[in-house]
Amino acid sequence: MINSHVSSFAGLPVLPFTPGMALPDDPSAVAWRLEVEDFEADPEEFAGLVAALRAEVPAEAVRALVIGEWGSAYERALPVELLVEAAPEWTGLRGVFLADLVAEQCEISWLTLPDITPLLAACPTLGVLWVRGGQGLRLEPVRHPGLRELRFEAGGLPAAVVRAVGESDLPALERLDLWLGTSEYGGDAGVDDLAAVLSGAGQPALRHLALANAEIADEVAAAVAAAPVVPRLAVLDLSMGTLTDAGGAALLAGQPLTHLTRLDLHHHYLSEEMAARLVDALPGVRVDVSDPQEADEYDGKPYRYTAVAE
Template identity: 50%
Template sequence: MFSQHLTQFHGLRVFDLPAAGSADPLPEPDAVAWRLAYDWNAEEDLEAIWARFLDTVDTTRVTAVIIGAWSDEMYESDLGAELNRVIEAADRLPALTGFFLADVVSEENEISWIEQTDLAPLLNAFPRLRELGARGGHREFGPVRHQELRTLRLESGGMSGAVVRSIAESELPALERLELMLGSENYGGDTTVEDLAPLLSGTRFPALRHLGLMDSEVQDAIAEAVAQAPVVPMLETLSLALGVLTDAGAEALLSGQPLTHLARLDLHHHYLSDAMTQRVREALEPAGVEVDLDDRMKPDEYDGQVYHYIAVAE
């Protein structure tokens, strides 16, 4: 994963702001998601790139912004300064409804080396924001109150349980899509099933229609909780992908509440047996559920021990 930069975001194609001095024509401000990133081969730092963006683009019409690489030594600093720069320009971005922080691929910086920052100030500064995504090591978040946010996606190789608890404490009445990549304990992923309980209660986010609890080393335990969770009947789509899902977790899903109302169930990157894969398909696909069971993994064995791995850790 994360071998390529975003090409689509917020319903728009991604456009990289050209280098200084480029004669390439610029698209209409609201026709693309603008990606601003440090270039190792150029002399501009991201602060200068951001200033040039504000000076050359009619940012009053910009609806989506992506921040990519921010320096040649990203592992030495968090994203606080980069986020503050965007917040300070809030009055120049009145139409902004989509924002992604740290569109950085593994060749530039490992996801576990990306030190994220608290995103709550951004939400407070942009009350019209509808989609927020961020990649890296998430250690703090809010809680916040925001009336317009529809989509929240936090990608991490190790997400602090404090972040999950703060999201659960937030007031997000319009939230329709919530995706959390929980990650590995080795990289700070200490989220427990108990931390997820408020999200699964069905009472926190009344508009929720898609839930992704992904990339977890305790994916079976999460599946067991989801199998009985009151939030599930509200959902149209559900993702328990990218983690260590085994037959035990799939059995819990099949033995729990009906999932046949779902349009899609994403379980890709899993450790299910052939027999269990077939059972899941037979239970759900005749009812019209699109089931993603791609990327069946095989556990590693070493010195008599069996090892399972999530899709994204380092």
């Protein structure tokens, strides 16, 4: 569950924008947060907020945007077209975070997102893109020469989006975070959908890969154990999911992971013995096996939960 908004983004402190406010001495030194107060606000209210930002903040000073509540986020898709329309003016835009809403505002799996492909096409200077939510989310394979960090946070990430990321040409991408989620909330990706990501072909600069919050964590671990992308990574993150001893054994039996600086497995279902084996096998690696979980029983079978679902 996500309970707090980001206080900084893309290396900048976050400042809420209010029409008519006194601007800071350097308006380019903040990430501007756009959010309406009423969670059921009319679309015109958020559109007016974007228009006011465009009118009052010098376009060249808009370096990063954090989009909060836009009104009925649980059923109305984030109006990314407003950002696409303004993008030619924001020549210095480096970071965008779509849908920084907390659970009290809207559960992550209820957040309604649009096709975000036009945003990437409209923002060639973009270096960081974070997206929260998976309902309705769409992405087509793209080429973006400058994107360095791409993050999808979801209780269920659509398989089509996972495939599109892998098939995209992102030569500068250094960090990729995919919260795969659960099938119950639309996370229908299988390991076959991860094939292009795990090949690393379209992201030659990748150094940090997170395939996190996955109900298929064991299958992901088995695929990672032989994935071509792994030798070039510094950080491998398989945290927040349902990893069991089967997945741990696959990691131990697979290709060497001793080159990593960090292996993040926190929130897991490993036995104490398996967790200790993983730590002992990688003495030069920071292996995070914190936050062990216990499976529940449902209809006589074990049931395991990802860290973020609803």
